[in-house]
Amino acid sequence: xxxxxxxxxxxxxxxxxxxxxxxxxxxxxxxxxxxxxxxxxxxxxxxxxxxxxxxxxxxxxxxxxxxxxxxxxxxxxxxxxxxxxxxxxxxxxxxxxxxxxxxxxxxxxxxxxxxxxxxxxxxxxxxxxxxxxxxxxxxxx
Numbered sequence: 001x002x003x004x005x006x007x008x009x010x011x012x013x014x015x016x017x018x019x020x021x022x023x024x025x026x027x028x029x030x031x032x033x034x035x036x037x038x039x040x041x042x043x044x045x046x047x048x049x050x051x052x053x054x055x056x057x058x059x060x061x062x063x064x065x066x067x068x069x070x071x072x073x074x075x076x077x078x079x080x081x082x083x084x085x086x087x088x089x090x091x092x093x094x095x096x097x098x099x100x101x102x103x104x105x106x107x108x109x110x111x112x113x114x115x116x117x118x119x120x121x122x123x124x125x126x127x128x129x130x131x132x133x134x135x136x137x138x139x140x141x
Contacts, residue, residue, distance in 0.1 A: 003037035015041035026141040044103035
C-alpha cells in the first residue's frame with residue numbers, strides 16, 4: 001500500500017501546525033529517502049458511541065472528531081510506520097503511540113503491523129528508556 005502524499009516537504013500538512021510542523025520538516029530534511037509515501041491525520045478506532053436517533057450528518061461529524069488520529073502513517077514498500085510528531089516527548093507519548101498501533105491493527109488486519117516512531121526535538125532520558133523498552137524508535141531532530 002502507499003500513502004496519498006509523496007514523502008517530501010509541503011507547504012502544509014493536514015492536522016499538523018506550529019512547532020510540530022517544523023520538527024517534521026527537519027526530519028524529512030535529515031532523512032529524505034527514509035519513506036516512499038505518507039498519509040497525514042490517519043483515523044483509527046470507532047470514536048464515540050453513536051445514538052440511533054441522531055441524523056446521519058451528526059453521526060459522521062461525531063465519529064470524525066472523536067476517532068484517534070495518527071500524525072503520520074509512513075510507507076516503505078508495504079510496511080507502515082506510525083509516526084507521532086512532538087516538540088517535546090513525555091511519558092504519555094508511549095500510551096498514545098501504543099494505542100494507535102493497537103487500533104490500527106484492529107481496524108486494518110490485512111495490513112502489516114506498523115513499526116512505531118516518535119519524531120521530536122526534545123526527549124528526557126527517562127522517557128527515552130521507557131519508549132525503548134516498548135520498541136518505540138525515537139529520532140531527535
